[in-house]
Amino acid sequence: MADDFSDKKPSRRQFLAGAAALGAGSTAASSLSASDDDPLITEVQEWAQITGDGVDATPYGLPIEFEKDVVRRNVGWLTADTISSINFSPIHALDGTITPQGCAFERHHSGAIELRKEDYRLMINGLVDQELVFTYEDLERFPREQHVYFCECAANTGMEWAGAQLNGVQFTHGMIHNMEYTGVPLRTLLNEAGLNAAGDLKGKWIFVEGADASSNGRSIPMEKALDDVLVAFKANGEALRKEHGYPARLVVPGWEGNMWVKWLRRVEVLDKPVESREETSKYTDTLADGMSRKWTWAMDAKSVVTSPSPQSPISHGKGPLVISGLAWSGRGAITRVDVTIDGGENWYEARLAQPGTKMALTRFYLDIEWDGEEMFLQSRAHDETGYVQPTKEELREVRGLNSIYHNNCIQTWWIKSNGEAENVEIS
Amino acid sequence: MSKSRDLFTVAGIVVFGVLLIATNFADRFVTQLPQDAKIVSSDFDPDFRMIAAAEASAVGPRDGKFGLGRGATKREVAAWDGDISPDGTGLPMGSGDAINGEEVFAEHCAICHGDFAEGVDNWPELAGGLDTLADEDPVKTVGSYWPYLSTTWDYVKRSMPFGYAQSLSDDDVYAIVAYILYSNDIVDEDFILSNETFLDVEMPNKNGFIVDDRLTSESHFWNKKVCMSDCKSDVKITMRAAVLDVTPEDEKNENSEDSAAVTTISNQVEEQSEALVEVVNLDSGLVEAGEKAFKKCKSCHQIGDGAKNKTGPHLNAIFGRKIGGIQGFKYSKIFKSMRDDGRVWDEESMTEFLASPKQYAKGTKMSFAGFKKEKDILSTIEYLKSFQSLN
Numbered sequence: 047m048a049d050d051f052s053d054k055k056p057s058r059r060q061f062l063a064g065a066a067a068l069g070a071g072s073t074a075a076s077s078l079s080a081s082d083d084d085p086l087i088t089e090v091q092e093w094a095q096i097t098g099d100g101v102d103a104t105p106y107g108l109p110i111e112f113e114k115d116v117v118r119r120n121v122g123w124l125t126a127d128t129i130s131s132i133n134f135s136p137i138h139a140l141d142g143t144i145t146p147q148g149c150a151f152e153r154h155h156s157g158a159i160e161l162r163k164e165d166y167r168l169m170i171n172g173l174v175d176q177e178l179v180f181t182y183e184d185l186e187r188f189p190r191e192q193h194v195y196f197c198e199c200a201a202n203t204g205m206e207w208a209g210a211q212l213n214g215v216q217f218t219h220g221m222i223h224n225m226e227y228t229g230v231p232l233r234t235l236l237n238e239a240g241l242n243a244a245g246d247l248k249g250k251w252i253f254v255e256g257a258d259a260s261s262n263g264r265s266i267p268m269e270k271a272l273d274d275v276l277v278a279f280k281a282n283g284e285a286l287r288k289e290h291g292y293p294a295r296l297v298v299p300g301w302e303g304n305m306w307v308k309w310l311r312r313v314e315v316l317d318k319p320v321e322s323r324e325e326t327s328k329y330t331d332t333l334a335d336g337m338s339r340k341w342t343w344a345m346d347a348k349s350v351v352t353s354p355s356p357q358s359p360i361s362h363g364k365g366p367l368v369i370s371g372l373a374w375s376g377r378g379a380i381t382r383v384d385v386t387i388d389g390g391e392n393w394y395e396a397r398l399a400q401p402g403t404k405m406a407l408t409r410f411y412l413d414i415e416w417d418g419e420e421m422f423l424q425s426r427a428h429d430e431t432g433y434v435q436p437t438k439e440e441l442r443e444v445r446g447l448n449s450i451y452h453n454n455c456i457q458t459w460w461i462k463s464n465g466e467a468e469n470v471e472i473s
Numbered sequence: 474m475s476k477s478r479d480l481f482t483v484a485g486i487v488v489f490g491v492l493l494i495a496t497n498f499a500d501r502f503v504t505q506l507p508q509d510a511k512i513v514s515s516d517f518d519p520d521f522r523m524i525a526a527a528e529a530s531a532v533g534p535r536d537g538k539f540g541l542g543r544g545a546t547k548r549e550v551a552a553w554d555g556d557i558s559p560d561g562t563g564l565p566m567g568s569g570d571a572i573n574g575e576e577v578f579a580e581h582c583a584i585c586h587g588d589f590a591e592g593v594d595n596w597p598e599l600a601g602g603l604d605t606l607a608d609e610d611p612v613k614t615v616g617s618y619w620p621y622l623s624t625t626w627d628y629v630k631r632s633m634p635f636g637y638a639q640s641l642s643d644d645d646v647y648a649i650v651a652y653i654l655y656s657n658d659i660v661d662e663d664f665i666l667s668n669e670t671f672l673d674v675e676m677p678n679k680n681g682f683i684v685d686d687r688l689t690s691e692s693h694f695w696n697k698k699v700c701m702s703d704c705k706s707d708v709k710i711t712m713r714a715a716v717l718d719v720t721p722e723d724e725k726n727e728n729s730e731d732s733a734a735v736t737t738i739s740n741q742v743e744e745q746s747e748a749l750v751e752v753v754n755l756d757s758g759l760v761e762a763g764e765k766a767f768k769k770c771k772s773c774h775q776i777g778d779g780a781k782n783k784t785g786p787h788l789n790a791i792f793g794r795k796i797g798g799i800q801g802f803k804y805s806k807i808f809k810s811m812r813d814d815g816r817v818w819d820e821e822s823m824t825e826f827l828a829s830p831k832q833y834a835k836g837t838k839m840s841f842a843g844f845k846k847e848k849d850i851l852s853t854i855e856y857l858k859s860f861q862s863l864n
Contacts, residue, residue, distance in 0.1 A: 126585075184542050470710045
C-alpha cells in the first residue's frame with residue numbers, strides 16, 4: 047500500500063504543475079489525452095474503500111497529522127527562560143478570525159499554573175461596601191455575556207522597531223489571538239460588592255492581580271472597569287486553557303494583553319494607581335528624548351498580510367492569487383483596509399470578509415491575477431475613529447527608535463518571482 | 474409570572490432541542506413533536522427576556538445584587554492585599570540596610586541578577602544605566618528607569634525570587650531593596666531603609682514619565698487623507714530580515730529537524746526503558762508523585778532529555794555525581810568546598826538536602842526552603858532516579 051502511494055506522488059505533482067502552467071482558464075476536454083488522467087481520480091483510492099476511524103478514536107480531537115506544523119513557536123533568544131517568556135500564534139496558516147485555543151500565543155511571567163476550579167477564589171476588596179470572596183461556582187451564577195475580542199501583547203512587532211528582523215508573520219505579528227469569550231461583566235461583580243464606599247467614581251482605579259507567582263498586577267481606571275471588562279471563564283465555547291488562565295481570566299477589550307490578568311484572584315478598588323512593575327518598568331514607551339509614556343493601554347489600529355508571507359509562500363505560479371490578512375483596532379471596529387502590491391505606488395481597497403466589529407480581528411482579502419513579477423505587499427487599516435495605520439517612518443518620527451511596545455506600523459513583504467517572500471523595509 | 478411557568482418554558486426549550494437532534498440524525502426514527510411543546514424565543518415572554526438579559530441594574534434581586542459570594546475576612550484580605558503605593562501605603566513595619574542586604578541578595582537574587590545586580594545572561598540588570606535613556610540603547614534599571622521605590626519593594630515581596638515567590642521576610646525585602654539602591658549609588662551602604670525612611674529616597678527618574686499623549690502627539694494619524702494611486706515611485710529595499718538571519722529555522726529545515734528529533738526521542742525512550750530495567754525498584758506511582766513535587770524545582774533545574782544548566786545545574790544522573798561536580802557551573806562556595814571534600818550525591822545526602830537545603834549546605838544560593846512533607850522528598854528522589862541513565 048505504501049508503495050502504491052509513493053507511486054502516485056510524481057503524477058500528482060505533474061498534475062499540479064500542469065495546472066499552474068495552464069493558468070486559470072479551463073481546458074477543453076477534447077485537447078486532453080489519457081496521459082492527463084489524474085490517478086487520484088481514475089484509480090480507486092484506499093480511503094474510498096476501507097473505513098476510517100470510529101467516533102471515539104479521539105475523544106478530544108487534535109488537528110489531522112498533515113497540519114502538525116501549524117503550532118505556536120518561540121524565539122529562543124528573546125528571553126532568559128521559557129517560564130517567563132512568550133510564543134507566537136501561527137497566523138500565517140490560519141484563516142477566518144477565531145484563533146483556536148490550542149495554537150493561541152502564550153505569555154507567562156512565572157509559568158502556566160494548574161489551578162483547579164475548586165481551589166479558585168476571587169476577592170473584591172478595597173473601597174467597596176462589602177469585601178467579598180467568590181468561588182468559581184459563584185461566577186457561573188451571574189448573568190453572562192459573550193463577545194469576540196482580540197488580545198494583543200503590547201510587544202507584538204516590537205522586534206521590528208529598529209529594522210526588519212524576523213522572517214515570518216508568525217514572529218512579527220503572532221503575539222495576538224482572537225476568541226469568543228463567555229464571562230461576567232466586571233461591573234456586575236463590583237456592583238455586588240457595592241461601590242458607594244468609593245464615593246465619586248471619577249478618578250478611581252481598580253488593581254487586578256493573578257494567582258500565579260508573578261501575580262502580574264495592573265491598575266485599570268474605573269471608567270474602563272465599569273465599561274466592557276469581563277471576567278471570562280470560557281473561550282471559543284470551552285473552558286480556558288491552562289496557558290490562558292484557567293479557570294478565569296480578565297478580558298480588557300482593545301487594551302494591551304498584559305492587562306488581561308490570568309488566574310485572576312483579586313480586584314481591589316483604589317483611589318490611585320499602584321504603579322506596579324508591569325506599568326512602570328515595563329509596558330512603558332521611551333521616546334527619543336529619554337522621556338517615557340506610561341498608561342499607553344489602547345492598541346492602535348493595525349493590519350498585516352498573513353498570506354502570502356515568508357512562511358506561506360506562493361506555490362502555484364502566476365494566475366489567480368488570494369492575498370489574505372488580518373486587521374484590528376483597540377479603539378473600535380475596522381472600517382476599511384487598503385492593500386498595495388507595488389510598495390505603495392497604488393493602493394486597492396480590500397474586501398472585508400465580514401463587517402468589522404469592535405476590538406476584534408477582521409479578515410480581509412484582495413483577489414488578484416498575479417503576473418509572476420516581484421511584489422511589495424503592504425496593508426493599511428482604518429478604524430471607526432478615523433485612525434489610519436501609519437508607516438514605520440511616521441511612527442519613528444514621533445517616537446524615535448527606542449520604543450519596544452505598540453509598534454503598529456505598516457508591514458512590507460517582498461514577494462519574489464519564484465513566490466518566496468521576505469520581510470523587508472523599503473524606501 | 475409564576476416560577477413554575479418559568480421552569481416550564483425552560484423545559485420546553487430543552488425538549489424541543491432534543492427532538493430536533495433526533496429528527497435530523499436518526500432518519501429511521503422520526504418522532505412527532507408533542508402538541509404542548511412550545512418554541513420559546515427571547516421575545517415570546519417579556520419576563521423571560523428580562524431574566525435572560527438581566528443586568529445588575531435591570532432586574533434581578535434587590536439593589537441589583539445577586540446575593541452571591543461571601544464576606545472576606547480580615548485575615549484573608551491581609552493575606553492577599555499586599556500592594557504598595559508610591560506614597561508608601563501598604564508598607565509593613567520593618568527595616569534593612571545595604572550591608573546585610575548584600576548578603577541576602579547574594580543568597581536569593583545573585584544567581585540571576587549577578588553579585589552586583591548587573592544581570593546574568595538574559596536576566597535583568599538592576600543597577601547602572603543612569604542617564605542612558607536618550608541613548609541608542611538605553612539601559613533600564615531600577616536606578617536609571619523605575620520612577621517609584623514602592624514598585625521595587627512591591628515586586629520583590631510579591632514576585633521574587635523567581636521560582637520561590639513570596640518567601641522573603643519583610644526585613645529581607647527592605648535589605649534587598651536597600652542593596653539595589655546602594656548598587657545604583659542612590660543611598661550609602663549604612664542607610665537604613667524602613668517604612669519610616671522609605672519616602673526619603675529620591676528615585677533619579679521620578680520625573681521621566683508622561684501620561685499617554687497619543688491623541689495629541691499622534692493626532693495626525695487620524696482622519697489622514699490617504700493617497701490611492703501614483704503615490705510614489707522608485708520603491709527600493711532598504712533593509713532585509715534575511716541578512717540578519719535571527720529567525721528561528723524556516724519550515725523546511727524545521728520539518729527535517731522535527732523528524733530527526735522524533736528519531737532521537739524514540740531512541741532515547743528505548744535507552745531509557747533499558748535503563749529502567751536496570752533500576753529495578755522504581756515505583757511508578759512514586760515517580761509520578763515526584764514529577765508533581767518537582768514543579769517546585771523546575772523553574773531553576775532542568776531534567777530529562779537535552780536538559781541543560783539553567784539557574785541551577787541540570788539533574789540528570791544526579792546520584793553518584795560529585796556534589797558541585799558539573800564543570801563550568803557557577804556553584805555557591807559551600808558546594809565547591811563539598812566537592813573538594815569529595816562528597817557525592819546519594820539518597821541519604823539528597824534526603825537531608827531536600828529537607829532543609831540551607832541547613833545541609835549553609836550559604837547555598839538556592840532559594841528553595843525545602844520540602845515540608847517527607848512524602849515529597851521520597852517521591853522527588855524516585856523521580857530524579859528515573860533520569861539516572863541520562864547525561
